Every structure is written in C-alpha cells, then in structure tokens.
Amino acid sequence: MNDSVNSMHINADIENESKDVHSQSMRIKRSVDDAYTIAQRDGFALLDIAIDESRLKAMLDDDSCGAFASFEGRVRNHNNATSVERLSYYGYEALAINQGRQIIEEAKLKFDITHAVAIHRIGALEIGDIAVWIGVVSAHRYPAFDACRWILDTIKADIPIWKQEYYEDKPSKWLSNNG
C-alpha cells in the first residue's frame, strides 16, 4: 500500500465525519406538504427535495393581479474562474422560517404587492437545480419586479443558509455572500 492510497482513506474518513455533523442541516424537519402549507401561509419555507414551482405559482392565483414576477436561482457550473461539480446547501430551518415570514411581511409593507411566496432548497444539489424560487403578484408590474428583487437580496443577506461548493481538483469550500 502506498502513501497516496493511505491519504485517500484518511480523506474519506474526514468526509464521512463532516457529512455527519451537517446531515441534520441538509434535511427539513417537517413533511414536504407541511413546508408548502407554511410557504402558502407565511410566504417562506425550506425544502429538501426539488422545488415544484407550479405548486408555488398556483398559490399566487389572484384575479385582481395583472402582474406575476418570478425568479429562479439555479446552481451554476462555475464560480468565478473555477469549475463547480456540485454543491450542498445547509439550513437552520426554524430560524429560516421565522426570518422568511418577517421578510415577506416587510415586502408587503414596502411594495404595493398582493402576495409573495418563496422557497429555498437545502441538501445536495446538482448543476441546473433550482436553489431558490420567488414569486410575487401585484395589480401592476413595477411593484412585482421590485419586490421580487428585494426579496431575493434580503434572503441572500438574512436567511441562515450556507453553501459548500465541490470542485473536481481541489478541496470543497464554504462560501459566503458577504465576506
């Protein structure tokens, strides 16, 4: 057995341990149906499986609204000049839901919108997967556009979600939106 095989075993052990300390923050604690119910009621939830955007869009049906704006954040195959293989999101669900509810409430005060709903996904995601989905409806278009952007920016700043990127040829890395 040579050194490189030994070091690979050690790395595998470290990876298994690290998965263990994060496994609970890669899964939601409630059922998927409960997550959608919370999203409908409070405007924000976490999910640990693929986001069903048609289900979220259906929550926003309103005959008084002439505008529907949505945003999908998708997993990109690169970060700056580095090629990304996959990534994992980790969430602190209870705080995320409390904070998300306050963000949606604040959006409704700041912008002339009728309703807004957002879901952020956690767990292991592949390139192209939807990480976050936001939908806003309003009578007219500008508040819907403006609120959608503001909600995304505020989610990125204040929702307790963390991201680890995995690369082909170097160790994985924790990222942060603000340093």
Next chain:
Amino acid sequence: MSVTTKITDSPIDNTMDINVLYFAGLADEANCHEEKITVQKSTSLTDLYEQLSQKHRFSRPQSELRVAVNDYFVKWIEVLNDGDNVVFILPVAGG
C-alpha cells in the same frame, strides 16, 4: 435567641444549561451539530462564544458573526436564560 438563616447559605444552583447548535464551518470546527453546555447564570452571549471559541478553536471572531436565541436573531446583549437554544450564525450564503 433567634437564628437567622442567610439565604446565601442554602445550596443554590448558580448555573444554567444552554443548548448550542452548530452549522456550516462552526460545525466542522466543533465537530458536532449540537452540544449542551452548563455555564454560570451571569454568562452573556459574548462570554458564551468566547468560552466555546477557546474550547473548539473557532477561527472566526465574534465580530463576524450574528447570534440567534430560540430560533430568532437577537442582539449580542440579549440576556441568556436556562434552557435557551443558541446558534452562532456565520455569514450566510443562500440564493
């Protein structure tokens, strides 16, 4: 002749139990997701982070973190109570 019993003579538990959850890089450094810690009743959130920081050799200073108690963000001056759930929040990376 009267006997006065001073309240301070009786055994009083002067400690509180705090539950701490770790996420992301802090979970890596603490090598756990959750731990219970018994601290003096007067311990502040800043003291708590300092104690845990020494124990686990956390690489981030308190100034770079936010803190949540019982699933809500709070200010660092918030008073801790027995049974509180505390989470130190590294810079987030959603979206």
